[in-house]
Amino acid sequence: MGQAASGTAGASGGGSRGPARPTLEEVAALAGVGRGTVSRVVNGSPRVSDKARAAVQAAIAELGYVPNRAARALVTSRTDAVALVVPEAETRLFSEPYFSDIISGVAAELSETDMQLLLILVRNQRERDRLATYLAAQRVDGVLLVAVHRDDPLPGLLESLEIPSVLAGRRNDHEVLSYVHADNAGGARMAVRHLLRRGCAQVATITGPLDMEVALARLDGYRRALEEAGRPYDEDLVALADFTEEGGRRAMRTLLERRPDLDAVFCASDVMAAGAMQVLRGAGRRVPDQVAVIGFDDSIVARHTEPPMTSVRQPIEEMGRTMARLLLEEIAGRHRGSRQVVLATELVVRDSA
Amino acid sequence: MGQAASGTAGASGGGSRGPARPTLEEVAALAGVGRGTVSRVVNGSPRVSDKARAAVQAAIAELGYVPNRAARALVTSRTDAVALVVPEAETRLFSEPYFSDIISGVAAELSETDMQLLLILVRNQRERDRLATYLAAQRVDGVLLVAVHRDDPLPGLLESLEIPSVLAGRRNDHEVLSYVHADNAGGARMAVRHLLRRGCAQVATITGPLDMEVALARLDGYRRALEEAGRPYDEDLVALADFTEEGGRRAMRTLLERRPDLDAVFCASDVMAAGAMQVLRGAGRRVPDQVAVIGFDDSIVARHTEPPMTSVRQPIEEMGRTMARLLLEEIAGRHRGSRQVVLATELVVRDSA
DNA sequence: CTCCACTGTGGGAGCGCTCCCAAGCGATAG
């Protein structure tokens, strides 16, 4: 593009800004060694004499040498980059801080290495297709994928491409890819136990979309807690929703209609719980006196509802960290096969239950 | 690293997965043309005959050819990547959805191009230094920077590196770099006008940290609205805070102490407003009857306070889009000098004022 | 003494692409 200046050797590239960056060759010349030796020093090979290493390091410092990634990538066919793939529609459904916390954890772990973090938002079919091409072109060394649906084609794509990848959550309990997830069932169980211990007799639940394993697991925890307590599982006390506030409102209305006698609701997300609380208030039910409410995520919303919401916390940043760690190990090839990590959840008791 | 298999020519790289990717050369061979012609077609040069172009396109489709970025970057010394730099400490202070919305806007705009989005979180001095090296090594074609402080060294770094960059917000009103920001002063003015029109007589404000231009601008809007209405500007009605909930609580307590007669508070962020509302409730003041409250950001928090909060909305996703657009134009060199874009804010009236 | 490790080293080859030069080839002008 555009008429490039004729330009003599080396120095000027396309529209180069700043002074020309030093190359390996220049470092070698200054250090009085060969290219190979500089490369070995830069890459931490042990097969270099102390004397040569010192000379090279001095030269690197003097010139402010930084390796050219493109050149390295070209020959190694590694990119030193991993992608965080986010199906965007989901992000909105998820409790808001989820996204930033995952990123924060991933970035923290990667910052120890010189891996770059690429962010890829996928919001429609076209972008999905582009992603497939993109990944097939091996533009990243590994992939982190969040918000996995049961029938999501993306994990299958990663699998067939044999690209190192780690999921946040899993498609189902036969997941073959590596994944990290919170103990959703355990958290839900804790929440419901808490409600039962409080003396609640008719504990309802509002679920997430059942094509997501997280939603299923939370429902399962609910069911198990009831079982443990010898309570019957009553379909009428279960309302399906979609992790959204409006969904939470709708579900709460349904529940109130079906079972006006309910005295507790465990919601699979804070946002749904917030919606539910609005409806309860509208219906003249006092929280927690008449109806106790527990959410899931312990997001910022939970701290701002009236009354402040009791919620199940999941260590999202830690999930991000762990995902990044597993991915790095997988890329390094230190592990055959896939691995799973389950992180503990925790009940944060506030005033709504 | 590790004992690489001997490997014959071409095909196998480091630990290559999948079939070898086709190269330009193979496309050229299949299409019966030279490398140069394929390159011209791929890069959309007009100086190619229709016949040659068709042959090349057919070959590309047949082989599923995708250009190798590293090879291209090596020779052009462009990377086709831009970085979104986030000083992380700030992200937490900002209303939460801010981050995801900016990203969403940026990604939307970039998805039309084949630019990659790199996310760089900077959370301490060490990472700041790394960033400087990183940018000096020209690993990205441009930089987007959010959460700019008045004395932030990062914009100065970008300036001296002469790397195309766009800020979200500005350091002060002499900003030399390109930036996009919301009409903070205008939004604040609208909010305070709304309070005055409602009949409030003693309108207080809780500000953000005054080393940030957004905070200053919002304070300025507050002052101007009072001026317009012929009201005095009273220092006692102004409390400094830091965009956090706890800061909002502290500031509210201070205000109540100094001016128990206040009947409205304009807060420079929703999160602070939420804190303020808690304190007001604790002090037995009814919102909005006794004290009207307005926040800023129209974040998710605003919708969940009790009562739901009136707030100034800023088009954050649009800001992200615009930032990306300006940056792309700057990279393409279509514009000399820097440009500024101000986006309108809007008052979203709910129940707190 | 020779022979054979072994360590450390230099530098050729080549990764896949863009840039650009020179050459081919019609069409038009002289």
Next chain:
DNA sequence: CTATCGCTTGGGAGCGCTCCCACAGTGGAG
């Protein structure tokens, strides 16, 4: 008919790096 121009085209050179081969040099074993 030849000279000139413009448009296409092929392919050499080279971007900065890693990989690997071959070649010292050193020291211990035979």
